Amino acid sequence: MVQTICICGAGTMGSSIAQAAAQHNFHVILYDVSTGMLEKARTAMESNLQTLVQKNKLTAEAGSAIISRIQFVSDINDCLADLVIEAIVEKPEVKVALFNQLAEVNHSEVVFATNTSSLSVTEIAKKIIHPERVAGMHFFNPATIMKLVEVVTTPFSNEQTIETIVQTARQMDKTPVLCQDAPGFIVNHVARPYYLEALKLAEQGVTDFQTIDTLLEATGFKMGPFRLMDLIGNDINYAVSCQVYDALGKPERLQPSPIQQEKVEKGELGRKTGKGYYEYS
Numbered sequence: 001m002v003q004t005i006c007i008c009g010a011g012t013m014g015s016s017i018a019q020a021a022a023q024h025n026f027h028v029i030l031y032d033v034s035t036g037m038l039e040k041a042r043t044a045m046e047s048n049l050q051t052l053v054q055k056n057k058l059t060a061e062a063g064s065a066i067i068s069r070i071q072f073v074s075d076i077n078d079c080l081a082d083l084v085i086e087a088i089v090e091k092p093e094v095k096v097a098l099f100n101q102l103a104e105v106n107h108s109e110v111v112f113a114t115n116t117s118s119l120s121v122t123e124i125a126k127k128i129i130h131p132e133r134v135a136g137m138h139f140f141n142p143a144t145i146m147k148l149v150e151v152v153t154t155p156f157s158n159e160q161t162i163e164t165i166v167q168t169a170r171q172m173d174k175t176p177v178l179c180q181d182a183p184g185f186i187v188n189h190v191a192r193p194y195y196l197e198a199l200k201l202a203e204q205g206v207t208d209f210q211t212i213d214t215l216l217e218a219t220g221f222k223m224g225p226f227r228l229m230d231l232i233g234n235d236i237n238y239a240v241s242c243q244v245y246d247a248l249g250k251p252e253r254l255q256p257s258p259i260q261q262e263k264v265e266k267g268e269l270g271r272k273t274g275k276g277y278y279e280y281s
């Protein structure tokens, strides 16, 4: 049974998964190579919990207890857990190197879950010392609120690995959905045209970002495509677009947009950098 979860990467997703896990009584180790990101994550969580206290959704004591269940660490030797969830940069070789380092310091039953949005989990698993203990655990942004978790199986994953991830997701009050490893899994495959068709309209000068967002929000979408890309991170969304496009044999309809590439090159990554399609203070 999972008691301690090590979450790697304290960025947009890692910090939110860490908070969600601590809110459901897991002991959490949040690991990042950047102490600045760890500090930023702690400040963001304290502020989120403070808001919940102000809204009477949480007592101040419960808020403090949640934070005290999280250890913020930048030394890999401190990452001893029953389940590792990685939410680091979307680069397969970096994820593989991290999992193999963690396999060396952890006990032989530890389960490795990747939160990748679009990389092949099978290709990652193949290069890990214990491929049977690797699977996808794909949370949605923000992980404290969104219920869905895609549990991505590979031909190598054993039953115990999948069961551990499914049970942990349920204990975090999430809705785990099993799927086979495939480009973009379920959601990021289905959702690709939402972003890409909106980007095409902007590229062709048909209308601007804000008008597209306002219109789609008026039809019932919670967030327009540009506001959503800024929340996700334009680097992540562009990486997912490229991965899915390549993995499906480069169909023209899924070609990534030059606007996405330009945003990444300019460092306009969205909320996390203060500027994307919109500005954030």
Ligand SMILES: NC(=O)c1ccc[n+]([C@@H]2O[C@H](COP(=O)([O-])OP(=O)(O)OC[C@H]3O[C@@H](n4cnc5c(N)ncnc54)[C@H](O)[C@@H]3O)[C@@H](O)[C@H]2O)c1
Residues within 6 Å of the ligand: 008, 009, 010, 011, 012, 013, 014, 031, 032, 033, 034, 037, 086, 087, 088, 089, 090, 094, 098, 115, 116, 117, 118, 138, 139, 140, 141, 231, 232, 233, 236, 272
């Ligand atoms: N942003 C989203 O909406 C979203 C949603 C679901 C899944 N994901 C996936 O989650 C992962 C993380 O995305 P994000 O948006 O949180 O990224 P992010 O850029 O906000 O954060 C990444 C963090 O990883 C850290 N990092 C990089 N290399 C590291 C290493 N070797 N060891 C430890 N820490 C390292 C960075 O310092 C940074 O804090 C990606 O695989 C992405 O595809 C993202």
